[in-house]
Amino acid sequence: MHERLSFYIKRDSLIHRLNPLTKLVLVFAFIGIAFTFPWYWIGLFLFVFVLIPLAFIAKVSREYFFTATRLILPAAGFLFLMQALFQPIGEEIIFQFYFLDATRESLAFAFTIAARIIVMISAFTMLLLTTHPSELMSDLTRRGLPGQFAYVIISTLQILPQMQAKAQTIIAAQRSRGLDTESTFLKRAGSVLPLVGPLVFGSLVEVEERAIAIEARGFTSKKEKTSLHEVPDTVTDKTLRWILIILIILSILLNLWLS
Amino acid sequence: MLDKIKSNFNTQTWVLIPIAIAINLVVGQIVLTLKLPVFLDSIGTVLVAVLCGPWAGALTGALSNTIAGIALDPGWFPWWPVAAMIGYMAGRMAEWGFFKSWWKVVVTGFVIALTAVIVSTPIAVYLFGGITASGSSFITAYLLQTGQGIWQAVASTSFITEPVDKITTAMLAFAIILGLPKRTVGGYPKAANAEAEGADRNQLYIAIGVIVLLVLFAAFMLRNILGG
Structure with missing residues (x-):
């Protein structure tokens, strides 16, 4: 990948x-x-x-x-x-x-x-x-794009490779337990849940913690934010x-x- | 209007959206490696739409395609309106109470599929002349050869492939919400929309039966088209 x-x-x-x-x-x-x-x-x-x-x-x-x-x-x-x-x-x-x-x-x-x-x-x-x-x-944020959009795009670009790595781990782990990911159609369709389940639940549990963390850093604060990095x-x-x-x-x- | 949109977004929504987008793309890749005839690349969008509301769902869909365009393949960009409408409709159906039991979820999946057909057809026709770079375009191409109009050919192709995909997506999203602890679900703006009216086993089997029937229907249509 x-x-x-x-x-x-x-x-x-x-x-x-x-x-x-x-x-x-x-x-x-x-x-x-x-x-x-x-x-x-x-x-x-x-x-x-x-x-x-x-x-x-x-x-x-x-x-x-x-x-x-x-x-x-x-x-x-x-x-x-x-x-x-x-x-x-x-x-x-x-x-x-x-x-x-x-x-x-x-x-x-x-x-x-x-x-x-x-x-x-x-x-x-x-x-x-x-x-x-x-x-x-x-x-774009400096020009008035809401900061939340920038957060979504940048943090997705960070989460994506992490989650891809996690998916690889889950696939390997389930295969080593004998999950069939290659043979007949029905077996492959049946292995969607054991692969998707752990991945999705694992990442959804983090949501609340992350929300508290960014809230503590003034995520929804209405005050104008300064930028460390000036774009000319x-x-x-x-x-x-x-x-x-x-x-x-x-x-x-x-x-x-x-x- | 603006208040309604705002009511979809709290901090937890903003945190869920990136994770939902990553779920969309990574689950899409897993399904690709399993070589199944579906995409399942909007589970995250449907999750956000149900838990946070239609506007949050639409945003997730649109950004999902933008980010897939940035990180995986720029060919994803033109399809963002489809993803956005999928999110919006899923959210609306959930607001109307159609995300509370298995058979209602099947109805929602079907409505989402119809929406996807309606929005994707003009994009495919105007941008690609009807034939896109996806595998199902072989069916469109064949229909065009048999003398069908371009709009009919494109729409009937997606009508064969979409319902199975979107109903499965909706059912997986429902299964995920059922499996989440109540405390986790409770923090989202529209948690009440996802309150199950009791997950009846029999209904689940009937829903799975509907999917099997749809797969058979698609296979039958394909055989008819290609054989005739």
């Missing part, structure tokens, strides 16, 4: 130094433009001429290509194949195999969808590679955000105007 808490890679680059909110707006700009800009090649264009150079500027190209080959391309490739073979549109059949056929239109459609998905997931991956989750959260927000960041927002709006307007 995943040992790493998040995708974050600590480096020093132009992109790493950007304000987290700017990077979040950048992600939405990528998605918004990929989905609305009325030009057939937009997805591929964004991927080749914007996202890949960004990966080099951010000095995370190796990690990005690793994620891309392991996660993004298989998903997009599968989606492309399914769409190309199964979309029942178009007349001109390019090739046929049994009852599967790919037409010019279905190939074109599959390409659009796959390119959009690649851009969407790549943009998020880029954000996650260059931004530490707690940095993003402390910046420069003029460049602000300008960049406005430019990106204008780009998204332009793309949507163009789409409406041309359709």
Whole structure:
């Protein structure tokens, strides 16, 4: 299972130094433009001429290509194949195999969808590679996101690996007692409860204790909290955000105007 | 309205949510290793929805997908409205008293499944053109080949797979609440919604029977679709 808490890679680059909110707006700009800009090649264009150079500027190209080959391309490739073979549109059949056929239109459609998905997931991956989750959260909290949300996201990222480890222990323990997790369907279905039970009860019992602990640290206090860690927000960041927002709006307007 | 939302959240709710999200994801992974034809990745969401209320449930669902997107696979992001609606509906059903005995829990599970079908269909159609990267898309693809409309094909696929998954989820959540000590349950805002009216063994067997029937129904539908 995943040992790493998040995708974050600590480096020093132009992109790493950007304000987290700017990077979040950048992600939405990528998605918004990929989905609305009325030009057939937009997805591929964004991927080749914007996202890949960004990966080099951010000095995370190796990690990005690793994620891309392991996660993004298989998903997009599968989606492309399914769409190309199964979309029942178009007349001109390019090739046929049994009852599967790919037409010019279905190939074109599959390409659009796959390119959009690649851009969407790549943009998020880029954000996650260059931004530490707690940095993003402390910046958003400073801008008025309730502290409870930040608590939920950060503490889930902490609890998740712990619970995965616990799950592995429980699986190993129950197997050593002879629990069948591999044979017939009924036996596998029957082993859900012995595996899920201990995991869930074990973690739910902790809730009350944790609640008392964070309550003692002023969790629900209405007073404004100070932050130990200041996240810089420069003029460049602000300008960049406005430019990106204008780009998204332009793309949507163009789409409406041309359709 | 705002007061109603606020009534879902006390400190214990905020502490339960991260644990519920972790339960969602880790139990989902366990079920994946067992190679069962269900996801069971919203048990935590249903738990929060029942114990704390619909708004807390919706938040848990939405954040659950966000965090799965951050920590496991960014492909989870687009489905957050489905998870949020599952949480909301589970909470509403519990408020209407439908989380107190086994047969009511089965009804709740079915309603949640319907909600999931209704919310996920537009996302699948608009974002992925109907065919997503999940295994059940083979059924959708086949239905599309047989000349069905895209909306029908996507909706009938999820209608075959969802009820079994969501009813099992609801029943597991109910079993967990029954097994928790009263003192632990009592601290949550909507603890009264989860007060069992007596957990009748016979009802449990009938509920399990319903699931078996649904599995058979799905298998039968699949055979019909693929054979015909």
